Amino acid sequence: MHIPTDRFPFWQQPKVILGVITLVTLALGMLISGFFSASPASLQQQTSRIQQGTLDNQISAFGVLVPQKVQSLIAMTEGRVLQLAQRPGAMLEAGQPILQLVNPKLQRQLEEQELALQAQQAEFLLLQQQLEQEQLQLRHDLRLAQAEQQLLQTQLAAKQELFRQQIVSALDFAQSEALLTQAKQKVLLAEEKLKGFASSSQNRLAAAELNRQRAEKQRDIAKQDVQALAVSSDISGQLIALDESLKPGSQVVAGQALGQVAEPGQLLAELKIGAVDAALVKPGQAVTLNIKGKPMLGEVSWVSPNVVDNFLRVDVALLSELPDTARANIEVKADINVGTQEQTLLSDRASYIQKPQQRQALFVWDASSAQYQRREVLIGSLTNKQMQLLDGVKAGEQILLQVPAALLNNEVIAPEDLNG
Numbered sequence: 001m002h003i004p005t006d007r008f009p010f011w012q013q014p015k016v017i018l019g020v021i022t023l024v025t026l027a028l029g030m031l032i033s034g035f036f037s038a039s040p041a042s043l044q045q046q047t048s049r050i051q052q053g054t055l056d057n058q059i060s061a062f063g064v065l066v067p068q069k070v071q072s073l074i075a076m077t078e079g080r081v082l083q084l085a086q087r088p089g090a091m092l093e094a095g096q097p098i099l100q101l102v103n104p105k106l107q108r109q110l111e112e113q114e115l116a117l118q119a120q121q122a123e124f125l126l127l128q129q130q131l132e133q134e135q136l137q138l139r140h141d142l143r144l145a146q147a148e149q150q151l152l153q154t155q156l157a158a159k160q161e162l163f164r165q166q167i168v169s170a171l172d173f174a175q176s177e178a179l180l181t182q183a184k185q186k187v188l189l190a191e192e193k194l195k196g197f198a199s200s201s202q203n204r205l206a207a208a209e210l211n212r213q214r215a216e217k218q219r220d221i222a223k224q225d226v227q228a229l230a231v232s233s234d235i236s237g238q239l240i241a242l243d244e245s246l247k248p249g250s251q252v253v254a255g256q257a258l259g260q261v262a263e264p265g266q267l268l269a270e271l272k273i274g275a276v277d278a279a280l281v282k283p284g285q286a287v288t289l290n291i292k293g294k295p296m297l298g299e300v301s302w303v304s305p306n307v308v309d310n311f312l313r314v315d316v317a318l319l320s321e322l323p324d325t326a327r328a329n330i331e332v333k334a335d336i337n338v339g340t341q342e343q344t345l346l347s348d349r350a351s352y353i354q355k356p357q358q359r360q361a362l363f364v365w366d367a368s369s370a371q372y373q374r375r376e377v378l379i380g381s382l383t384n385k386q387m388q389l390l391d392g393v394k395a396g397e398q399i400l401l402q403v404p405a406a407l408l409n410n411e412v413i414a415p416e417d418l419n420g
Contacts, residue, residue, distance in 0.1 A: 063271035067262030142190035
């Protein structure tokens with residue numbers, strides 16, 4: 001006889017229940033194992049071990065590239081803007097027009113000065129001709145006087161022989177002597193006139209030449225004023241600035257600043273550093289710059305003696321070839337190497353340490369309590385990745401690099417506080 005057995009639902013069967021329990025146990029084991037295996041790795045990423053090392057002390061700075069040689073464009077005369085020939089950023093040759101002004105009054109003045117110069121030149125030429133004629137006449141008079149003297153000299157010699165022979169009377173001989181004396185006086189007078197004429201003619205020519213030069217100078221000034229209506233640069237370079245108010249038809253006054261032209265390839269970095277680092281920076285120190293992602297070497301060339309708005313200006317000469325992206329007024333970042341410190345205590349930089357050369361709180365691992373304890377430590381130099389520890393800690397100790405803001409004032413921090 002067949003005796004029926006009890007049948008249980010599938011989910012109530014012992015083998016099924018045992019399998020479910022096994023799976024749950026394995027899952028819980030994996031979860032717990034994962035938690036405990038992840039925690040040390042997570043903590044390891046948040047800590048750093050203190051060790052002896054060499055620190056390249058660097059100061060971060062920021063600034064812009066500025067040209068070493070700049071020519072300011074200054075309006076030399078007034079006028080109205082006729083045309084803007086160039087825009088900022090354009091590369092220019094020396095003398096290439098940038099801005100064209102117009103001023104009819106200056107053109108009229110130039111024409112008047114041209115006519116005045118021509119008149120003075122004509123007067124100078126006319127005076128030269130007059131003086132030449134006067135000189136010819138005076139020389140002619142001198143030659144006549146000399147010929148007359150020579151004739152009377154000959155007559156007197158003849159009469160002297162006749163007088164000795166008593167052919168002519170004493171009165172006649174005396175008259176001949178008197179005439180010769182008068183002739184000599186005429187020669188002397190003619191010579192004095194010629195000599196005086198040479199001196200006076202030089203003065204008259206000098207005065208006429210001065211008037212001509214004055215007229216020429218006035219003409220040149222008027223010509224320069226007209227030429228200055230075409231504003232250009234004396235150097236080849238890049239137009240880095242132009243007054244934005246300049247438009248066709250706008251008025252420009254003499255002495256107005258219109259823009260700037262920078263000589264290409266001659267740039268330096270004008271950086272700013274915090275006043276707290278002022279004592280560390282000196283001329284000659286090496287600098288690493290970042291120009292639009294391109295590294296470049298430089299050297300501190302000048303340090304300002306004055307602090308402005310808690311910043312100090314530092315000029316850096318660029319030592320390597322400029323990248324194609326280098327332009328005036330481009331922002332740059334830099335690290336100034338202010339010295340190397342050997343055999344000093346170093347660690348990775350903690351995120352909550354912001355100021356160098358100050359005593360600040362660090363959280364140091366204490367093995368006996370299995371907690372991180374708050375400790376006052378003198379911080380030395382700081383870089384982007386490292387910090388120098390001057391006292392309060394020793395090599396081999398571990399410090400926390402990242403601490404939640406809510407725990408910064410705690411005296412101790414347990415590992416589970418960080419995981420929580």
